[in-house]
Structures are given as structure tokens and as C-alpha cells.
Amino acid sequence: MKKLHSILLVATLLLGQGLWAQTKWYNPLDGDTPNIQGRAWNKEIGKSFNRFPNRAQSTLRPAVWELSTNSAGLYIEFYTNAPSITVKYLCSGGRTLPNLTTIAVSGLDMYSTDCDGITNWCACPAAYTFGSQATDTISFRYRGFAYHNTHQRGNKYRLFLPLYNTVTHMEIGVPTDSYFKFAPITIERPILVYGTSIAQGASASRPAMAWTNILQRRFDMPVINLGFSGNALMDPAVYDLISEVDARMFILDCMPNMSQIHDSIVSRTLAGVKKIRSKSKAPILLVENDGYMYGKTNASIENECNITNIEIKKAYNQLIADSVKDIYYLTKEEIGLTPDSQVDGWHASDIGMQLYADAYTKKIEQILHYHPMPLFAPVTQRREPDTYEWAERHNAVISRNRTANPEIVMIGNSITHYWAGEPTYTPRQWGLQAWKKLFGKRKVTNMGFGWDRIENVFWRIYHGELDDCHPKHICMNIGTNNLQCNTNEEIVEGILGLAQLIRERQPQAKLHIIKIYPRRDQEGRVAQLNELLATRLPHDNMIDITDATAKLLLPDGSGKIDESLFRDGLHPNEKGYSRIIEVLRPLFK
Numbered sequence: 001m002k003k004l005h006s007i008l009l010v011a012t013l014l015l016g017q018g019l020w021a022q023t024k025w026y027n028p029l030d031g032d033t034p035n036i037q038g039r040a041w042n043k044e045i046g047k048s049f050n051r052f053p054n055r056a057q058s059t060l061r062p063a064v065w066e067l068s069t070n071s072a073g074l075y076i077e078f079y080t081n082a083p084s085i086t087v088k089y090l091c092s093g094g095r096t097l098p099n100l101t102t103i104a105v106s107g108l109d110m111y112s113t114d115c116d117g118i119t120n121w122c123a124c125p126a127a128y129t130f131g132s133q134a135t136d137t138i139s140f141r142y143r144g145f146a147y148h149n150t151h152q153r154g155n156k157y158r159l160f161l162p163l164y165n166t167v168t169h170m171e172i173g174v175p176t177d178s179y180f181k182f183a184p185i186t187i188e189r190p191i192l193v194y195g196t197s198i199a200q201g202a203s204a205s206r207p208a209m210a211w212t213n214i215l216q217r218r219f220d221m222p223v224i225n226l227g228f229s230g231n232a233l234m235d236p237a238v239y240d241l242i243s244e245v246d247a248r249m250f251i252l253d254c255m256p257n258m259s260q261i262h263d264s265i266v267s268r269t270l271a272g273v274k275k276i277r278s279k280s281k282a283p284i285l286l287v288e289n290d291g292y293m294y295g296k297t298n299a300s301i302e303n304e305c306n307i308t309n310i311e312i313k314k315a316y317n318q319l320i321a322d323s324v325k326d327i328y329y330l331t332k333e334e335i336g337l338t339p340d341s342q343v344d345g346w347h348a349s350d351i352g353m354q355l356y357a358d359a360y361t362k363k364i365e366q367i368l369h370y371h372p373m374p375l376f377a378p379v380t381q382r383r384e385p386d387t388y389e390w391a392e393r394h395n396a397v398i399s400r401n402r403t404a405n406p407e408i409v410m411i412g413n414s415i416t417h418y419w420a421g422e423p424t425y426t427p428r429q430w431g432l433q434a435w436k437k438l439f440g441k442r443k444v445t446n447m448g449f450g451w452d453r454i455e456n457v458f459w460r461i462y463h464g465e466l467d468d469c470h471p472k473h474i475c476m477n478i479g480t481n482n483l484q485c486n487t488n489e490e491i492v493e494g495i496l497g498l499a500q501l502i503r504e505r506q507p508q509a510k511l512h513i514i515k516i517y518p519r520r521d522q523e524g525r526v527a528q529l530n531e532l533l534a535t536r537l538p539h540d541n542m543i544d545i546t547d548a549t550a551k552l553l554l555p556d557g558s559g560k561i562d563e564s565l566f567r568d569g570l571h572p573n574e575k576g577y578s579r580i581i582e583v584l585r586p587l588f589k
């Protein structure tokens with residue numbers, strides 16, 4: 001029996017070595033720019049998993065600096081078609097804390113997004129090891145992945161890092177024959193959160209359940225977590241650093257740490273807001289103490305909460321009286337914690353984290369004017385990465401509109417994307433001469449994305465593609481890729497919803513809705529849809545509708561497309577684009 005056990009042990013070890021040997025490892029810190037999402041100063045921070053750059057150490061209190069080396073809120077995004085993913089890493093701190101799970105303190109959390117933008121949680125039950133010593137390698141092994149995409153390049157994965165430990169080294173491993181690529185670092189403006197241990201993640205059961213990470217997942221926006229356990233004291237040095245960040249919105253949630261210095265809340269809040277306002281016009285949300293759920297049985301602790309909230313409200317009222325713009329307020333009652341929402345009377349359980357996230361969601365939607373249509377919930381897509389990477393083009397469009405301030409913006413799908421223009425996609429410029437003829441030397445941004453649907457355009461606009469520019473004209477041609485999954489009525493509702501959003505974001509621009517172009521074997525349905533769209537157009541002198549259908553059909557009255565104008569029955573060729581510009585040219589005079 002002993003001999004049998006020995007043979008099995010050796011076989012197991014050899015098998016394990018074989019599996020590791022067949023794995024290719026990728027380090028997110030390799031390369032000129034670290035592949036770390038969810039932090040500012042990413043390139044400056046360099047080859048570490050810290051949240052502040054090294055220069056901050058000399059200005060911060062030691063406790064704040066030490067906590068800033070924890071990886072709360074950081075995540076890594078990558079693409080792979082691997083059937084299994086293994087992550088191995090080292091942490092310098094202890095594996096657990098009294099009021100948090102080991103997974104929350106030192107573990108990982110991962111989500112997978114398919115080609116249509118549908119996201120699901122990935123678990124690895126009993127397939128993770130933490131070791132017994134702080135120097136031991138931690139590993140998480142995810143298995144059994146299957147893919148159902150329009151391509152063979154797998155899904156996008158988002159890997160959330162530990163909330164309360166300092167990662168010193170990490171590698172992601174996939175089978176050697178699997179595709180793997182780190183996703184581009186987003187250049188969207190983030191939501192920045194400055195807060196306490198609750199913001200850092202205490203006491204979520206796992207990293208993605210921290211309320212900042214819940215918000216990140218809900219809005220699919222970058223969220224910077226500057227939560228520092230027990231040390232959110234509104235330090236001037238922290239505000240100096242925060243003011244460097246070009247954020248979409250700032251959240252100041254420090255009251256649970258301010259009870260011992262409550263007499264300085266007003267002065268520190270005013271100074272912090274002044275510092276931020278010296279560099280940014282972004283909205284600032286002040287947040288009350290969430291409350292201690294055992295306060296009804298402990299009068300002194302209830303008083304601590306009330307005192308801090310009285311003071312932060314004074315600061316808010318002073319800012320309003322001083323006519324400081326875009327200052328908002330979140331109350332304890334709006335957060336709405338319950339006795340079941342805290343672990344130890346201070347820190348939020350998963351229930352508490354959800355309540356926090358729900359309260360913040362309502363405020364963020366109000367402040368950022370984020371009101372998506374339920375039918376077309378904003379999502380990303382990655383339907384043809386063999387041709388282009390959708391996220392890379394998203395960054396390119398944001399960058400161009402920030403720097404070029406185009407006169408004309410063209411929103412659409414592959415028919416627009418593969419026409420011509422900037423951001424340039426050199427492999428496919430199927431109507432280059434027509435583009436030059438139409439626009440000449442005008443500044444134009446091509447916001448067409450191959451395979452885009454209505455819901456993808458919603459995502460792109462909500463995520464900054466129309467920010468930082470003031471075009472005179474916006475053309476939109478979208479909906480043909482929704483024919484396979486939506487009714488005519490739904491598609492029209494989606495187009496009109498996009499029109500309303502564009503008018504809100506760019507009220508000075510004339511919006512030209514271009515009817516869906518006819519396509520092979522669906523000419524009749526497209527004609528009916530376009531007719532319905534025309535009847536539903538809102539009465540707005542800044543919106544008009546343009547129809548190129550007649551230019552693309554046979555002249556015999558059959559209602560069929562002229563195949564000589566198309567590459568494949570859907571995408572126009574150079575001759576087809578030349579017909580389209582006959583209709584578009586008068587729009588820009």
C-alpha cells in the first residue's frame with residue numbers, strides 16, 4: 001500500500017510539473033506602461049501595484065502611504081480564449097484580518113465578458129491556495145471556460161486585486177497554445193473616491209463586492225479607490241494629489257474617520273474642495289457618515305455619527321452660500337444601512353456594500369445625467385477583433401475629439417468605420433475618394449465602429465466619446481446590426497433615444513439622422529423601418545432626417561439594391577459611397 005501511495009504521489013507531482021510547464025506566463029507590469037486599471041498616475045507609478053506614485057511618500061503620513069500600497073480597486077483586463085487561467089502572485093502582508101475574509105484581504109475576483117458585452121462572474125471553488133507564510137505564493141486556478149463568440153479570440157477578463165494587501169509580484173498563466181493579450185488602459189475620465197476603510201473594502205466578502213468595485217462593474221467606468229482604513233482625515237497632502245487627477249467626478253466620503261477631529265471638518269472640507277476646484281470643474285459629492293447600526297443601544301457612538309454629519313452639512317451649506325458650482329450631497333438616510341448591513345457595527349457586509357452602491361448609483365445617475373434605456377442598456381462589444389480591437393478604437397476616438405475639436409462627427413457602424421477618415425483604419429478605407437470629395441480639409445471624426453449596434457453607441461456616448469468637442473454637425477447612421485435581434489419599433493425607439501442623448505450632450509450641433517441604408521434581401525423591412533422612423537421624428541429644428549435609399553437601389557422600381565454599388569450586399573464600395581455623398585453634401589453647406 002505504501003508503495004502504491006508513493007507511486008501516486010510521484011505521478012501527481014510529475015503531472016503538476018507538466019501542467020505548469022505547458023503554461024505561458026504574462027506579467028502585467030511588463031512593458032513601458034503597466035497593465036493596471038483603476039488608478040491614476042499609472043505610468044508614473046510604474047512597476048508596482050501601489051495606488052500613489054513614489055514621490056507622494058515624502059508628503060503623506062506614514063500610515064496613509066502604507067495603506068496606499070494596498071491594491072484596493074485595482075484590476076487587470078486581458079483577452080484570452082484559454083480553457084483555463086491560473087494567477088500566481090506574492091503579497092507582503094498578512095493573509096487575513098479579524099473582520100474580513102481571506103479572499104477579500106488577499107484574494108482575487110474575476111469576471112468574463114463575451115463578444116456582445118454580456119458579463120458573468122468567474123469562480124474557482126476550492127482551487128485557490130494562500131499558503132501558510134507571508135512569503136508563500138498565492139494561486140487562483142480558474143477552469144472549464146467555454147466560448148460562444150463570433151471569433152476565436154476569446155473573452156475579455158477583468159481581474160480585481162486584493163483589497164487589503166500589498167501585491168509585490170503577479171503573473172497570469174494560460175496554456176501555451178491559447179491566445180492572450182492585455183486590454184488597453186482606458187483613457188476615460190474616472191470617478192475618484194476618497195474615503196475610509198469602508199471605501200477601501202471592509203468588510204466585503206470578496207474584492208468585487210467592495211462598493212467602489214460594484215460601481216465600477218455597474219457603470220463599466222474607471223473608479224479610483226483612495227480608501228485608507230482609519231486614515232481618511234482629509235489631509236492636505238492627499239488633496240494635493242487628488243487635485244492632480246482629471247476626474248469625471250470626485251466623491252469625498254471621510255466622515256466615519258473624522259469623529260475625533262470633528263471641529264476641523266468644515267475647514268478641511270472647504271480647503272479640500274478649494275484645492276480640487278483650482279484645477280477641476282468636475283462635480284464633487286460630499287457624503288455623510290453612514291451611521292453605526294448598534295447606535296440605538298450605544299448613545300455615545302450615535303452621537304459621534306451625528307456630530308460629524310452636522311459638521312459636513314455646515315461645510316456643504318457654506319460651499320453653496322459661496323456659490324461653488326456642482327457640489328452635491330449624500331445623506332445617511334439615503335445610504336440607508338440596516339442592522340444586517342454591518343459586520344462589526346462599523347464596516348459594511350455585502351448587504352451594506354450593496355446598499356452603499358445603490359445609493360451612490362442614484363446620485364451618480366443624477367449628477368452625470370446617466371439615464372440609459374432599459375431596452376438598450378449600454379454595453380461594449382468585441383465582435384470582430386480579427387479586424388480591429390473595439391476598446392482601442394474607443395480610446396482613439398476620445399483622444400481625437402479631445403485634441404482635434406472636429407467640425408463634423410460621423411456616428412455609425414462598419415459602413416461608417418470602413419469608409420475613411422480619422423481615427424484612420426488603414427486596412428479598410430473602402431470609400432476614401434468619396435470621403436475626400438465630401439469633406440476636403442474639414443476636421444471630421446469618424447465614430448463608426450464595425451459591428452456596432454444601438455446599445456454600443458449608447459455606451460460610447462456615455463463613456464466620453466462626445467466630450468471635449470463642439471461639432472457643428474453630427475451625422476448618425478445606426479441600426480442595421482439590430483435587425484437580427486430587435487423589432488422595427490424597438491430599433492426606432494433606440495435611434496430616437498440616441499438622438500435625445502446626443503442633443504443633451506451636444507445642444508449646439510445639428511443632428512442629421514441618416515436612414516438605414518438598404519441591404520440585400522432585407523430591402524422591404526428596412527424601407528418599412530425607415531418610414532416609421534420618419535413619422536416618429538421629434539419636432540426639433542436641430543434634428544433632420546436624410547435618406548440615401550434611392551441612390552443605392554436599382555432604377556427599375558424593384559426595390560432591390562444595385563449590387564454594383566456594394567462589396568457584399570451591405571457595405572458600399574467606392575462607387576456606392578460616391579452615391580451617398582450626393583445626399584450628404586447639402587447638409588454641410
